[in-house]
Structure formats: C-alpha cells, structure tokens
Amino acid sequence: MAIRVQLDRILAERRMSLTELADRVGVTVANLSILKTGKARAVRFSTLDALCRELDCQPGDLLAHEPGPGDAFDDSED
Amino acid sequence: MRLPKPPSIGIRAPRLTGTSLRTPNLRTLGPGSVSSLLKIALDVAYVLLALITGVLLLLWVASIFIPLDNLNVTVTDGDNGRQIPLTRPLLLFGVGAMTAYFGGFLMILRGLRKIFRTLTLGDPFQPDNVRRLRQIGLILAIVTGGVWLAQGLVAARLAPGVMEPQGVSDLLTPVFSILVVFVLAEVFREGARLRRESELTI
Numbered sequence: 001m002a003i004r005v006q007l008d009r010i011l012a013e014r015r016m017s018l019t020e021l022a023d024r025v026g027v028t029v030a031n032l033s034i035l036k037t038g039k040a041r042a043v044r045f046s047t048l049d050a051l052c053r054e055l056d057c058q059p060g061d062l063l064a065h066e067p068g069p070g071d072a073f074d075d076s077e078d
Numbered sequence: 079m080r081l082p083k084p085p086s087i088g089i090r091a092p093r094l095t096g097t098s099l100r101t102p103n104l105r106t107l108g109p110g111s112v113s114s115l116l117k118i119a120l121d122v123a124y125v126l127l128a129l130i131t132g133v134l135l136l137l138w139v140a141s142i143f144i145p146l147d148n149l150n151v152t153v154t155d156g157d158n159g160r161q162i163p164l165t166r167p168l169l170l171f172g173v174g175a176m177t178a179y180f181g182g183f184l185m186i187l188r189g190l191r192k193i194f195r196t197l198t199l200g201d202p203f204q205p206d207n208v209r210r211l212r213q214i215g216l217i218l219a220i221v222t223g224g225v226w227l228a229q230g231l232v233a234a235r236l237a238p239g240v241m242e243p244q245g246v247s248d249l250l251t252p253v254f255s256i257l258v259v260f261v262l263a264e265v266f267r268e269g270a271r272l273r274r275e276s277e278l279t280i
Contacts, residue, residue, distance in 0.1 A: 027280060031280045032280070034278060034280060035280045039278060040278050040279070040280045041275050041278040041279060042275065042278070042279040042280075043279070043280050044279060044280065047280050
C-alpha cells in the first residue's frame, strides 16, 4: 500500500502519546498501531475526522502517497 | 485559516473497531428458532452416529477373530434373494464398508458442529470454516464414490442378477450436493476476506 500515515511525526510535534490519542479519538491503541505501521487497509472518514480534530491538522498532513516499485501489485490477497 | 480547537467536553467517541462490528453477543439461538432446532439435530445426530460408528468399529475388530463355520448371508434387493457363504474377507469388507460410511458422516457432522459454534459466537466467516467446508465436500465425494463402487462390486461379484449396480443417474443428487458445498466454501472464503478487510479498517 503506497499510502503512508505519518502519525509518528505529528504525535511528536504535538507532544502526544499514542495512548492519549487513542483515548481521545475512541480507537484502541492496537488499531492505531495498525494505522501507524501501514497495515491498515482502509480508514473511515469518521476516524480521519476524529484524528484531524484531536491533532489539529489536515488530512493531507496525516496522509502521504509514496509509491514504491512493487506497490502496483500488492493489493491482491489470498 | 484554522478554527480554534473546541475544549473537550469529556464525551468519548464510540469505538468502531472490527471486533465490535462482529457483535460477539449476538445470539442466533432464540428458543424455538430454526437455529436452535438445527443445533439440537446436529448434536443428537452426532451422538447417534458416534455410537453407531463405535459399535461397528468394535464389530470389525471382532470380525477378525469370530468363527464363521457354516454361516451364510442373504443378499437381496427386496424381491429376489440369494444365499452365499459368509467368508472372513466378505465379513470384513461388509462391516468395514459400513464403518467407513458412518464414520464419514460422523466426520461431516463434526465439521458442521464446529462451523455452527462459530455462527453462535457471531463470527462464522473464518478461514477455518473455509477449510472445514472443503473437507466436508471431499468426505461427501469419497463416501458417494465409495458407496457407488461398493454397490457395483456387490452387484457384479456377490449377487449378479439380484442386485443392480447404481447407474450414473443415481449420482446426480450427491454430485450436486458436493458442488453446493464447494461453492459455499468459496462464498465463505470471500466472506473471510471481507472480514479481514473489516478488521483492518480503522
């Protein structure tokens, strides 16, 4: 997946921990970790809305598109 | 321009995780429901088949040792019958075939009960259920083929003219049942993929 979630950088800038963000947003720490490590397959707009609200940022600050050499073929599962 | 962040008023957003979306507390077994009747039927059938298979297995082992002097067996299709001497290979084949037949259905029921348990927990679309359905299809195919072959063998060797072998048309219903099971396995595979996607949707 070529979409990167730049939570680490923004959390450091806001001096907020993952646990605190999870508590504010209403998502478990485990799920936020999945998001942070790039394992998530999709994000709900409601979650994105909550993240931007609590981190005081825009979706573009959180998300980046970084295509790699194999990314065109990595959507297939099974 | 960014609006100032409103102060938190202590309200926590609902946790919309994949786990909570699977509603683990959903019970499909209301009293008198089809599901509860199905569960009872599965459990009763399983216990009965287990008993029958156990008895047949013991009988098969005993068949190796019991004396067979001057014993005959009647092979009949209801109208015509014929007496043939009971030999040990014949006895072992007959009892063994019946044990395998009931044992096959016992294994199918075991798989069905495990699938049903995941349904009662509210999470039926698991990869394990895909594997179980494919196993059920395979066992059905083996049992169907085995019965067809055994009946053909009996008709050809043991009781020619008395018992007719099963025709290909007799296989139509079992083959369609096997196809249905394999198609269901593919449906469950897609369900498992969607479940995984839902788990990884934050």
